[in-house]
Amino acid sequence: MKKVAVYTLGCKVNQYESEAMIEQFKAAGFEVVDYEKPADYYVINTCTVTSISDKKSRQFMRRAKKNNPEAVIAVVGCYSQVSPEEVEAIDEVNVILGTSEKKDILKYLEGATSTSKIVAVEQIMKVKTFDEMSIEDTMDKTRVFMKIQDGCNQYCSYCIIPYARGPIRSRMPENIIEEARRLVQKGFKEIVLTGIHLSSYGLDIHKSSLIEIIEELDHIPGLERIRLGSLEPKIITESFVSRLKALKHFTHHFHLSLQSGSDTVLKRMNRKYDTEAYYNAVELIKTHLENTSFTTDIIVGFPDETEEEFIETVAFVQKVGFSKVHIFKYSPREGTKAAVMPNQIHGEVKNERSQRLQAVCNVLEQNYLEQFVGSKLPVLFEEVVNGYYEGLTENYLRVGALSLKNIINTIEIVEILEVKENKLYGKILNHV
Numbered sequence: 263m264k265k266v267a268v269y270t271l272g273c274k275v276n277q278y279e280s281e282a283m284i285e286q287f288k289a290a291g292f293e294v295v296d297y298e299k300p301a302d303y304y305v306i307n308t309c310t311v312t313s314i315s316d317k318k319s320r321q322f323m324r325r326a327k328k329n330n331p332e333a334v335i336a337v338v339g340c341y342s343q344v345s346p347e348e349v350e351a352i353d354e355v356n357v358i359l360g361t362s363e364k365k366d367i368l369k370y371l372e373g374a375t376s377t378s379k380i381v382a383v384e385q386i387m388k389v390k391t392f393d394e395m396s397i398e399d400t401m402d403k404t405r406v407f408m409k410i411q412d413g414c415n416q417y418c419s420y421c422i423i424p425y426a427r428g429p430i431r432s433r434m435p436e437n438i439i440e441e442a443r444r445l446v447q448k449g450f451k452e453i454v455l456t457g458i459h460l461s462s463y464g465l466d467i468h469k470s471s472l473i474e475i476i477e478e479l480d481h482i483p484g485l486e487r488i489r490l491g492s493l494e495p496k497i498i499t500e501s502f503v504s505r506l507k508a509l510k511h512f513t514h515h516f517h518l519s520l521q522s523g524s525d526t527v528l529k530r531m532n533r534k535y536d537t538e539a540y541y542n543a544v545e546l547i548k549t550h551l552e553n554t555s556f557t558t559d560i561i562v563g564f565p566d567e568t569e570e571e572f573i574e575t576v577a578f579v580q581k582v583g584f585s586k587v588h589i590f591k592y593s594p595r596e597g598t599k600a601a602v603m604p605n606q607i608h609g610e611v612k613n614e615r616s617q618r619l620q621a622v623c624n625v626l627e628q629n630y631l632e633q634f635v636g637s638k639l640p641v642l643f644e645e646v647v648n649g650y651y652e653g654l655t656e657n658y659l660r661v662g663a664l665s666l667k668n669i670i671n672t673i674e675i676v677e678i679l680e681v682k683e684n685k686l687y688g689k690i691l692n693h694v
Contacts, residue, residue, distance in 0.1 A: 266292045267301040267329075269322050272309025274456045274491060276339060278409040280307045282395035283338075283367050290368055297322075300330045303371055307364070308341035310426055312593040316341050320352065327354040334374045338364050340426035344597070346383040360384055361412075361427055365395050386428035389413075390466075394433070396441045398448065404644045404653070404671045406450045407491075410438050410475065411457025418521075419532045420564065420592065420600040423458060430462045435470040435478065442479055451642055451671060452487035452513075453479065461494040472497065473505050480509045486673060487642065487656065489513045492559075495535050498543035503550045514554040515658035516547060521561050523578025524571040530603070531564060537578055544582055555585040555630070555657040562619060563592040563612030565603035572615050576622055585630040585658070587623040591616050631659065631681045638691065641676045643669045650687070661686045 266287045270280040283305065284294055295301050304326035308319040319341045326335050336357035342349045343360035350358055357374050359367065360383035374380055392412055413430040414423055442453055455475070457463060464471040479488050488511050495518050506512050518540070522528050525536045547554055560575065579587060591612040594601040641661045643653035650662035651669050662685055663676050669690070678688040 263291060263293045264303065265295050265299075265301040266303040266305065267295050267297040267299065267326070268305045268307065269297045269326075270307045271315060271318055271322070272307075272311065272340065273458075274407050274454070275409050275412070275458055276307050276309060278397065278407045278456060279339075279364050279395055280305075281397045283307070283364060285397055286368055297326070298329065301326075301333055302330070303334045303336065304329070305336045305338060305367065308337060308339040310339075310341040310344050310422055310595075312595055314593055316345070316348075323349075323352055323354050332376050334371060334376055334378075336367065336371060336374070338367065340423070343383060343386055343426045344422060346381060350379060350381055356380065358383060360386060362386060362389050362393055365393050386426070389428045390431065392431040392433045394437060396437070396444075398444060404450065404642055405452040405454060405487075405489075406445055407454045407456050408438070408441060408445070409433070409457060410455050411460055411463045414459040415462065416459060416534065417532060419530060419603075420561070420595065420598055422595045422597050425597065427458045430459060430466050432463050432465070432467045432470075434467065435475060438475055439478055439482070442482055442485065446482055446484040449671060451485070451673065452489060453485060454489040454491060456491035459494070460491050461497040473502055476512060477505065477509065480511050485511060487511055487513050489515060489658075490517070492517045492519050494519055495540045495543040498546055500546065503546055507550045513656040513658070514551050515557070515656065516554060517557045518543065520558040520578075522564065522567075522571075523560075523575035524567075525574075527564050527567055527571050527575070530566065531561075531600070541578075541582065553657050555659065556582060557586045557588070557658065558582075558584055559588045559590065560619065561590050561592050562615040563607040565592070565600055565607065566605040567592075567607055567615075572619075576619055579619070579622060580626065583630065584623065584626055586627055587619070589616050589619055589623065627684060628681065631684070631686055634659065634678050634686060635680060637678050638675050639678060639686075639688075640673050642673050643671070645670065652685075655686075659686055660684075661688060663688055663690050665690060 306322050309315040334356045337349050337355050338359040342358045358381045362384045363382050410433045413428045639655045641653040643651045651665050652662045675691045676688040678686045680687050
């Protein structure tokens with residue numbers, strides 16, 4: 263039995279596609295092993311969002327060859343899509359595939375050897391249809407990510423992803439529903455819809471929209487929770503939110519992409535909204551959906567970011583009251599407009615601003631969590647950590663509780679007793 267190891271860098275879409283490739287390998291009779299163990303084939307599913315991502319991808323290519331010098335090393339995904347010549351020049355690599363060739367990984371590995379060079383990278387900007395990949399099973403039996411969209415037409419000034427993923431492509435509604443039904447039959451209770459630019463779902467196929475897909479999923483027997491990946495604030499309308507309110511299984515958590523709380527920085531980033539539009543979207547959601555949590559991403563140290571602009575971001579983050587903020591220090595990505603903008607910010611300044619913003623966000627997170635002490639919340643338990651069963655509430659709060667029986671993949675009502683280390687802890691009610 264041939265052994266294969268898959269390593270994934272980057273986003274949830276990459277994780278989904280890696281799961282789909284792993285299932286192909288299992289169906290073909292491969293044994294899937296840990297990446298650090300000897301294998302006949304190593305597949306690195308790469309990310310290229312920053313130059314640091316490229317560096318990490320190269321490190322894993324070389325590490326694989328050290329694990330087994332006779333192994334076939336396949337590099338797939340965004341890095342090889344954007345820089346195929348760069349990847350091909352790395353001696354350790356035998357197979358180079360772009361983002362659209364992942365679905366055919368078995369075909370390309372069939373004729374590969376540890377001394378061959380196979381390059382198959384399609385011109386992604388010419389790809390107009392969604393590449394069907396699906397999963398039947400994963401290691402996690404509670405929550406599963408499902409890719410329903412690919413590509414991006416936004417062209418933010420700091421982002422290379424449109425050139426790695428191509429134009430927007432939506433998955434056919436019938437294929438989404440069919441896979442969702444299969445996953446629920448396998449025992450999954452929560453599905454997280456994901457995509458490169460999820461908000462654009464349906465714009466290219468004119469057969470459905472994101473809200474219509476969510477409504478269809480809401481009728482699937484056994485599906486307890488529907489969660490959304492990252493959204494753009496422009497999709498938040500009165501109609502969209504009121505239709506969400508009518509659903510039984512939609513989770514009250516939004517990851518609304520922000521990137522900066524300064525309108526002048528947003529303009530330089532070529533984002534398609536301002537802070538007023540963003541705040542209005544948040545307030546609209548709060549009006550319709552109780553106990554909704556908001557998470558987001560912030561880039562600090564974008565080119566020419568002044569201290570005043572940074573302070574605007576801090577103030578806006580406080581105004582919204584996010585439950586959690588993911589902070590990224592701007593990293594120039596070759597091939598983007600932002601990489602050649604004047605007044606690149608010094609690393610020490612980015613570090614200092616990141617720390618200041620993180621301190622503010624820590625307080626916001628603590629305050630948000632503390633308001634739930636004394637509440638009784640349904641929790642979908644996923645794993646055991648340090649003796650506690652841990653899981654997520656509908657509004658994406660991590661909760662720990664003790665149990666004498668296995669409660670993984672069950673939804674239990676938990677009375678929240680305390681906040682500790684950015685988690686809620688409590689006791690399970692009516693627990694036998």
